Amino acid sequence: MSSPSKNCLDKELIVKRQKRQESYEVEIENLSHEGRGIGHINGKTVFVTGALPGEKVIARTLRRKGRFDEAIVEELLEASPDRIEPLCIHASVCGGCSMQHMTGHQQIEHKESVLFELFQHQAGLAPLVRLPPLRSVEWGYRRKARLGVKYVPKKGGALVGFREKAAPYIADIRSCEVMHPTIGLRLMELRSLIDGLSIKSRIPQIEVAVGDQAAALVFRHLDPFTDADLNLLGEFQQHAALGIYLQPGGEHTVHPLNAETATLSYTVRGIKIDFKPTDFTQVNREMNRAMIDLVIEKLCINDNDQIVDLFCGLGNFSLPMAMHARSVVGVEGSLDLINRARDNAISNAIGNCTFIHADLADPIDLKRFDMRGVTKLLLDPPRTGADGIVKELQFDSVKRVVYVSCNPVTLARDAKALVERHGFELSSAGVMDMFPHTAHVESIAIFDRQ
Numbered sequence: 001m002s003s004p005s006k007n008c009l010d011k012e013l014i015v016k017r018q019k020r021q022e023s024y025e026v027e028i029e030n031l032s033h034e035g036r037g038i039g040h041i042n043g044k045t046v047f048v049t050g051a052l053p054g055e056k057v058i059a060r061t062l063r064r065k066g067r068f069d070e071a072i073v074e075e076l077l078e079a080s081p082d083r084i085e086p087l088c089i090h091a092s093v094c095g096g097c098s099m100q101h102m103t104g105h106q107q108i109e110h111k112e113s114v115l116f117e118l119f120q121h122q123a124g125l126a127p128l129v130r131l132p133p134l135r136s137v138e139w140g141y142r143r144k145a146r147l148g149v150k151y152v153p154k155k156g157g158a159l160v161g162f163r164e165k166a167a168p169y170i171a172d173i174r175s176c177e178v179m180h181p182t183i184g185l186r187l188m189e190l191r192s193l194i195d196g197l198s199i200k201s202r203i204p205q206i207e208v209a210v211g212d213q214a215a216a217l218v219f220r221h222l223d224p225f226t227d228a229d230l231n232l233l234g235e236f237q238q239h240a241a242l243g244i245y246l247q248p249g250g251e252h253t254v255h256p257l258n259a260e261t262a263t264l265s266y267t268v269r270g271i272k273i274d275f276k277p278t279d280f281t282q283v284n285r286e287m288n289r290a291m292i293d294l295v296i297e298k299l300c301i302n303d304n305d306q307i308v309d310l311f312c313g314l315g316n317f318s319l320p321m322a323m324h325a326r327s328v329v330g331v332e333g334s335l336d337l338i339n340r341a342r343d344n345a346i347s348n349a350i351g352n353c354t355f356i357h358a359d360l361a362d363p364i365d366l367k368r369f370d371m372r373g374v375t376k377l378l379l380d381p382p383r384t385g386a387d388g389i390v391k392e393l394q395f396d397s398v399k400r401v402v403y404v405s406c407n408p409v410t411l412a413r414d415a416k417a418l419v420e421r422h423g424f425e426l427s428s429a430g431v432m433d434m435f436p437h438t439a440h441v442e443s444i445a446i447f448d449r450q
Contacts, residue, residue: 021061023074028055033114035099035439037073046071049165050092050101052080062166072166082106087139087177094171096162097178097437104436108133111431111441118408119429123416131430131444134294136286138436142179143210144283149194151201158194160187160206178437182215183208186240190217193236199223207247209277212285214262216243216277218254233257243277251278268292269320271348279337280313287434291404291444292320294432298402298446299376301325308371309378310360310389315341315353317378317404322353325376330355331369366392379403385410390417395424401447406434408441418447425450 028037028051037051039059048059050073058075086092086100099107112133119125150159150170159170176184194200199221207218225233225246234257237244243262247254254277265274266281268289275281282288295317301307301324309318312330314337322328322345330353332338338357345353358365360381366388377398379386383406395401401424405411418424424447434442 023058023060025077026057026059026071028053028057031110033439035102035110036070041069044069048073049098052083052101054078054080055083060166088175090171090173090176093164094162094173094176095165096171096176098165098439100437104135104138104433107436108135108431108433111433111439114441115408115411115429115431115443118412119415119426122409122412123419125412125415125419125426127426127429127445129428131428133430134287134290134432134444136284136290136433138433139177140179140181140184141284141286141436142176142184143208143285144281145179145183145208147190147206147208149203149205151194151203158191158200158203160190160194179208180210180215182210182242183217186242189236189240193232196232197229198226199229207278209264209275209279209281210285211264211275212266214241214243214264216245216262216264218245218247218277220247224248230257234260237261245277247278254278268316269323271319271323271344271350273314273316273319273344274347275314275340276336279340282316282434284434287432287442288316291432291434292317294444295378295402295404296321296324298428298444299378299400301376305375306373307376307378308374309380310386311380311382312341312355313337313380315344315355317380318353318355319344319348319350321378322350326352328353331358331360333357333359333361360386361388363388363392369393371395371397373397375399377401379414381405381410383407383410386414387417390414390421395422399449403445403447405443405445406440408443411443411445415445415447423450424448 026039026041028039030038030053032038032047037048039046045068048071051057056078057073059071060074061069061071063070083101084103091097091100147160148170152159155172159172161171161173164171174188202222205220209216233244244257245254265272303326305325307321307325307328309330312318312332315330318328318330335357338355341355371394374397415426427446427448429445432442
């Protein structure tokens, strides 16, 4: 028999769950940086996933917080004239995309508003020139992804995809319109493959990487595969023409299934860049090519320039830039990426591009870095930005900085330091639509010596 105290706790938990799941009518006034509709209920802000400004919706509470609530559209009462029907039938459930109910033009306008608002509010800056948005294909563009996997017998077997919008579960989807069709149209085949494996409940994720000529799937597995499992994976690799890699532990344990597993590469400006399936590469191939062209254009490279490329990775920017400059030095914190960048330079017979391994978040490593004679600088940091770099490095000889950003918040912070600490001006900036149908804001900013 349950104790009185336990019964009270159970009732409290039920009440809390009911409150979290309550529904209500709300009018949407604006759009948040994350692309969620903003409304108010009894004076409290509510962020509503799937809602647009000017709409009236029935929203269902997902989470209550001190200053705001989070909700999702349950029913559309009055639709915005700007609303469109998502191409993907799973858009309302799958968390992979958040803005398919907006046109591509509206998505770009929203991302521009986020970028320039953050420049103004966080840094007190406005670029002298707003660059036209850089755009490319909107569908089938995604060449890198980490797909969740969950074996759920009640739903018929394995699920493969992204997490749901409103819950931490893997969404039950059959295809993905934004992923490269090599993978996006094969989700049901992947589900069937996993259902046939002996350790179907011990595979938590599949990492996807698509090159120009081949695609790869990295199966993370918590228990060893049997010989029968390996045969099934080999048959799938052969008939689907996809490279299969296995990952029994950390990233260092990734290895090809067999000798027939394809290697990966992509080409930019005639330069072939080889990469491993778990290496960082840009998600959108067409946008990456356009972005490299734009960077080279905005750096105004000449054959006297000595360029430093910080966070250079595989040499994605360094190697193409070296074709126009006197010299390029790429710096990266991952030794594996540096080694592959060096190999890519050798295989492409590019002799004026060197690569250095250094922790760009470590003040000690930064203090050792000699910037004398550097005329142009490319920054392409992770989401955390380049705070240490703009604090520690000397920019006395640098005439122009091009900053490629995947986080407008840290870009605005670093822009303020480049202007106030180092005497640059924000000459131009604009968005690059690396992730259509998501709230992700990729951008570029150009700084010139005043």
